[in-house]
Amino acid sequence: MLIAANFKTNKTRCQTAAYYKEVSDFIAAKNINTEAMIFPPATALDSFEGKISVGAQNAYAVENGAYTGEIGLEQLDEFGIKTILIGHSERRHILGESQELIAEKFHYYKEKGFRIVYCIGEPLEVREESSAALMAYLDDQLEGIDLAYNKLIIAYEPVWAIGSGLTPTEGEVELIHTALRQKIKAPILYGGSVKTANAKELLSLNNVDGALIGSGALNAEDYCMILEIADSLK
Numbered sequence: 001m002l003i004a005a006n007f008k009t010n011k012t013r014c015q016t017a018a019y020y021k022e023v024s025d026f027i028a029a030k031n032i033n034t035e036a037m038i039f040p041p042a043t044a045l046d047s048f049e050g051k052i053s054v055g056a057q058n059a060y061a062v063e064n065g066a067y068t069g070e071i072g073l074e075q076l077d078e079f080g081i082k083t084i085l086i087g088h089s090e091r092r093h094i095l096g097e098s099q100e101l102i103a104e105k106f107h108y109y110k111e112k113g114f115r116i117v118y119c120i121g122e123p124l125e126v127r128e129e130s131s132a133a134l135m136a137y138l139d140d141q142l143e144g145i146d147l148a149y150n151k152l153i154i155a156y157e158p159v160w161a162i163g164s165g166l167t168p169t170e171g172e173v174e175l176i177h178t179a180l181r182q183k184i185k186a187p188i189l190y191g192g193s194v195k196t197a198n199a200k201e202l203l204s205l206n207n208v209d210g211a212l213i214g215s216g217a218l219n220a221e222d223y224c225m226i227l228e229i230a231d232s233l234k
């Protein structure tokens with residue numbers, strides 16, 4: 001089981017360090033074996049010492065160069081970062097990243113041996129159309145991605161469930177994860193409004209191997225509680 005926290009554009013360097021320490025202390029005190037992973041904003045990346053994996057929310061497919069506003073491999077190497085989030089819906093829909101660009105990032109960071117948390121998820125209008133349309137949409141988001149990569153982790157996050165407080169029913173989540181499992185052997189996380197109150201139900205479902213959590217994990221205490229719930233389910 002893997003519980004990942006995506007800070008998005010939240011927390012300073014100082015707040016991230018405090019969060020890391022609080023969660024690390026909790027993991028040690030409670031002897032938690034579930035993997036904890038956090039994605040701080042780029043300005044808060046650092047060489048943290050402890051059991052929590054730290055990843056980048058984004059990076060360009062380049063070592064360094066003239067790409068204003070971007071970071072590349074060099075900036076991640078400085079802190080020993082070997083994990084990256086690719087394909088998040090906010091980058092697809094707000095920042096306008098194309099599947100082509102996303103696949104390019106995937107291949108670059110795969111080549112560099114990174115663990116890749118790769119996000120997919122459908123908008124509401126696609127879900128309302130039909131389940132065939134939904135699966136076809138997810139398939140398109142896997143275009144150009146090596147599903148056999150051994151450091152791949154998929155995060156299924158319905159766009160309409162992100163930050164909205166809404167989630168699909170447990171049956172729907174299980175159905176989609178089970179369908180994805182037919183072609184993906186990698187762990188499949190669920191994301192979209194996971195919080196302390198629904199974590200147990202969602203994490204207990206077949207083919208749900210963990211969660212990617214935004215707002216529900218911003219508070220370190222809540223994140224620790226979800227880690228403990230995940231740990232109790234193993």
Ligand code: PGA
Pocket residue numbers: 006157161162163164191192193194212213214215216
């Ligand atoms: P949320 O975000 O938990 O706030 O819905 C999840 C995500 O975007 O990864």
